Amino acid sequence: MRISISDIAPLREVPTNVRKSVKYGQIAASIAEVGIIEPPVVARDSVDTGRYHLLDGHLRIDILRERGDAEVICLVATEDEAFTYNRRVSRIAIIQEHKMILNAVKKGVPEERLARALNVDIASIRKKRNLLVGICPEAADLLRDKHVPLNAFVDLRRLKPMRQIVAAEMMIAMNRYSTSYVRSIVAGTPDDQLVEGRRKVVRGLTDEQISLMGRESEALDREFKLIEQSYGADHLDLVLATGYVQRLLGNVRVVRHLAKHHADLLSEFQKIAELQRAA
Template sequence: MSGRRASGPVRVGFEEATLRLPIDAIMPLRDVSAAIRRSIKYGQIAASIAEVGIIEPPAVVRDSVNPDRFHLLDGHLRVAILRERGETEVVCLVAIDDEAFTYNKRISRVATIQEHKMILNAIKKGVPEERLARALNVNIGNIRTKRDLLIGICPEVATLLRDRHVPINVFAELRRMKAIRQVEAAQAMITMNRFTLSYAKSLVAATPGDQLLETTRRRRTGLSEKQIETMQRESENLDREFKLIEQDFGADHLDLMLAAGFVSRLLGNARIVNYLAQHHGDLLAEFQRIADYQEAA
């Protein structure tokens, strides 16, 4: 695949229409090992495909040399299962951006909200909820909870959390707050990188009464007004501190990436590597660790 990189923020787009492609024309970017094929997740996906078919199309990108060949970006397990079943074709999304690294870094296909959308799509296609529950090996209550996931959640929060792994019960806590406070809470969870139920409950507890729904205000018991005011004040202070840290982190991270890039270029020079190996072996080992980190990041 080509190494073309666009300037500015990285964005992944898709061709307007899905394509039905021969499975033999799709080249996986990684193997599905025997251990993965024996896993519970693999079995669940296989059961789902057998029961309701492919709900979410795999994502591919055209080969830069042969436009009739495609590289598989997302959906390795789905395509592997289809091959096992003897299927010869599959409907795919075709990515415009030709970098699998970009796609995999930016898109999470198993995030909570995306799973909610998959279930809605299946229901719209006429798949009964009981059949979905059987396919996904969960009880029907779980399917209905995921179906109704975004009821009472403002669209801005759905956008903020669309690619995050958020426990379902966290959305129940977000519903206790008014829209503006929901957005603040979602932003706080992203800043803290904490999406736990306990943290969501602490945000609700620290929310001023006028930013809670009436039903939540009536339920909030066990804390005095003074305790609530203290929690609100501490929450605001913590939020300010993290915003300051976040600003510094951005600059520090940029400096680190520039330094790591410089080290990687140094290690690309054979003469420098030979010199370091002969005279500064410990320094060379540290440089190699930095370069390895950059490649993995």
């Protein structure tokens, strides 16, 4: 429904510091360039049916008020539950954003307009457009839904394709996607696995330290592969063992016997059961 903004009552005020945030600026730029994409969600007031309570879209409504807009198209909820409607939204990963920008450019959207809509400079748009240049398809596929910093891909380009795949696997296994972590992988990479002409530049490290990092990186790669091979079986054994311990502790006679003769074992079993419940 198209509703007068003056008839919409927000559930909370937008703080001043939020109005100065990057997110607020991006939403304002997007609205200015392409309008409202996702309509705010409102619920009718139970007493005055001409009034509405704002359930979702506080930043959008605040921006429209600041712009001087009089009306906005809204979704009207049938129940006035004040929960966040976008709570299950998965934030877009950088590779997905790269593909989105490529599709937009392919369809004729000027880079300048994309930059205005996303509230970034045009150089950032071009970097994202060229994000996967020099990145092998297998590594890109591994990182397709991960939140990897833009500069991390700059360092990944210094690696040969097979090493890029190993680096991506290490990032996923460690759940670490920071630029500093990628640089540490690059620093520990042997010269024969680096792209020709892209020498390592690591400030504050000697050649001996870089060589040591390389050996440690190789050892870590081997350990990851060994763990990966046995992880499934180890996890199954752990689940079965934990379930057995919990069944033991559910038997009063067993607990009484352990308390009398093996108090130390009973204490450890109880810790295992508590950890499982907490998980």
